[in-house]
Amino acid sequence: MSNDRWLVVLPTYNEADNISSVCSAVLEADPDLHVLVVDDASPDGTAEVVEQLACDDPRVHLMVRLNQRGRGSAGAAGFGWAVHHGFDGVVEMDADGSHCPDHVRDLIGQAREGYDVVIGSRLVAGGADHRRSRSRRWLTRVSNAYARIALGVEVRDCNSGFRAWTRRALQTTDAAHAKSVGPAIVHELLLRAKRSKLRIAEVPIKFVERERGESKLGFFTLVRGMLSVASLRLSRPAVNAAMPADSDRSPTVVLR
Ligand SMILES: Nc1nc2c(ncn2[C@@H]2O[C@H](COP(=O)(O)OP(=O)(O)O)[C@@H](O)[C@H]2O)c(=O)[nH]1
Numbered sequence: 001m002s003n004d005r006w007l008v009v010l011p012t013y014n015e016a017d018n019i020s021s022v023c024s025a026v027l028e029a030d031p032d033l034h035v036l037v038v039d040d041a042s043p044d045g046t047a048e049v050v051e052q053l054a055c056d057d058p059r060v061h062l063m064v065r066l067n068q069r070g071r072g073s074a075g076a077a078g079f080g081w082a083v084h085h086g087f088d089g090v091v092e093m094d095a096d097g098s099h100c101p102d103h104v105r106d107l108i109g110q111a112r113e114g115y116d117v118v119i120g121s122r123l124v125a126g127g128a129d130h131r132r133s134r135s136r137r138w139l140t141r142v143s144n145a146y147a148r149i150a151l152g153v154e155v156r157d158c159n160s161g162f163r164a165w166t167r168r169a170l171q172t173t174d175a176a177h178a179k180s181v182g183p184a185i186v187h188e189l190l191l192r193a194k195r196s197k198l199r200i201a202e203v204p205i206k207f208v209e210r211e212r213g214e215s216k217l218g219f220f221t222l223v224r225g226m227l228s229v230a231s232l233r234l235s236r237p238a239v240n241a242a243m244p245a246d247s248d249r250s251p252t253v254v255l256r
């Protein structure tokens with residue numbers, strides 16, 4: 001038994017068809033977990049679905065960002081919210097069904113064993129990438145090899161957006177103030193974690209193809225993200241200090 005409080009952060013853009021089942025599965029996985037959905041005013045009504053879920057369960061929270069778009073900055077906003085609200089750790093994961101909620105406990109379990117950052121990995125023994133597209137699986141392997149070398153880390157799955165962060169790790173890396181707006185945040189924060197000498201672990205996950213809705217990660221976003229990896233290594237280390245409370249850069253509505 002552990003008394004620490006963990007928050008699962010789910011960034012969403014047009015996930016109205018997925019968000020209910022993902023939220024329910026996360027909440028069922030562990031009765032002590034809370035969920036924060038960070039939605040960028042999705043036109044498909046994702047926030048309205050979550051509002052209803054929040055009415056039925058006090059463990060569901062919703063942040064709607066009115067003037068911002070980005071998987072990365074949405075996650076960062078969730079990190080800031082978690083620290084501000086006193087959570088002991090955060091699991092960030094996709095809300096499209098690709099990241100299986102059953103793995104949340106594995107990630108938190110490793111963090112409780114003493115790791116600061118725990119990465120859900122497709123590329124360690126026991127992990128798997130069940131996407132149908134061979135080209136996407138191939139791209140994952142190649143881009144990971146590149147990211148590993150460019151960042152100088154030993155992590156196998158540098159691209160994974162399924163990660164657990166202890167409160168200490170969030171504060172040490174100042175994760176709420178990551179610069180990357182898009183998916184490149186995974187590399188930026190990994191580098192910050194490495195530079196801060198945090199203990200990083202990987203646990204195997206089975207990554208599955210989303211069944212409903214569409215990927216928002218276009219080819220050019222992917223290429224831009226990969227190009228930014230090399231420049232990250234050359235960047236100056238972020239100065240780490242105690243994290244300021246709320247870090248929002250634009251109007252945000254926190255409904256619950
Ligand atoms: N808040 C927010 N979430 C996003 C944005 N883009 C993608 N997401 C969410 O990030 C997760 C992964 O996005 P997805 O499009 O499936 O990317 P892929 O899995 O790499 O193809 C999903 O939960 C998306 O809804 C965005 O601009 N803002």
Ligand SMILES: [Mg+2]
Pocket residue numbers: 094096098210215
């Ligand atoms: Mg996806």
